[in-house]
Amino acid sequence: MYGLVNRAIEDMVCEKFDSATWATIRAKAEVDTVAFNSMDGYPDEVTYALVGAASDVLGAPVDELLEAFGEYWTLYTAQEGYGDMMGMxxxxxxxxxxxxxxxxxxxxxxxxxxxxxxxxxxxxxxxxxxxxxxxxxxxxxxxxxxxxxxxxxxxxxxxxxxxxxxxxxxxxxxxxxxxxxx
Ligand code: HEM
CATH class of the missing domain: 3.90.1520.10 (H-NOX domain)
Structure with a gap:
């Protein structure tokens, strides 16, 4: 998936928790990318690994995290410059x-x-x-x-x-x- 998705996961974790928690999640997911580029494509496995690791580290079910992420996405994309486009x-x-x-x-x-x-x-x-x-x-x-x-x-x-x-x-x-x- 495009890096925009992985960046949104990172932002959500950093906003609701902190950057140290994100670093733990990234390490557990064995993801080497330090900064995702929104407009670059990454294998879907990266996104799934991040969500799975977040579930382990935060002790929350994957489905609960995905639901929270979906809601976050509607705000995140608006804030990342897609708000006017959504209005169309x-x-x-x-x-x-x-x-x-x-x-x-x-x-x-x-x-x-x-x-x-x-x-x-x-x-x-x-x-x-x-x-x-x-x-x-x-x-x-x-x-x-x-x-x-x-x-x-x-x-x-x-x-x-x-x-x-x-x-x-x-x-x-x-x-x-x-x-x-x-
Ligand atoms: C302006 C806002 C939005 C942007 C920029 C956007 C962009 C994207 C991007 C980049 C992906 C990853 C797919 C890939 O890289 O191949 C994606 C996936 C997805 N989008 Fe959107 N999206 C937006 C809004 C929405 C909304 C409002 C929905 C509401 C239902 C939605 C539903 C989904 C779903 C469910 C996926 C997961 C991929 C899948 O199901 O296979 N998106 N979107």
Missing amino acids: FGDSFIDFLRNLDEMHGHISVTMPDLRPPQFSCVDAGDGRYTLHYISERDGLGPMVIGLLKGLAKRFEIEAKIDHRARKADGADHDEFDIEIAA
């Missing part, structure tokens, strides 16, 4: 979810090796939606919960999110039921 892809939570693929497509203009996930958002009526999340990667479903929570805050809405189907449990892909309070 929807004025409401649901519009934004519908445009996620287009948004990642736009990002891949500057990150040509991007391998983004795919989303589709189906309206089930009465403020209920099903979000389908399709990725070539495994295990990142909990991150999407955090992303959705972060986006709900960004759009100042209340959303109930249920991780209904999990690729980790043998489903074809992850699905989320979303209920938006009227």
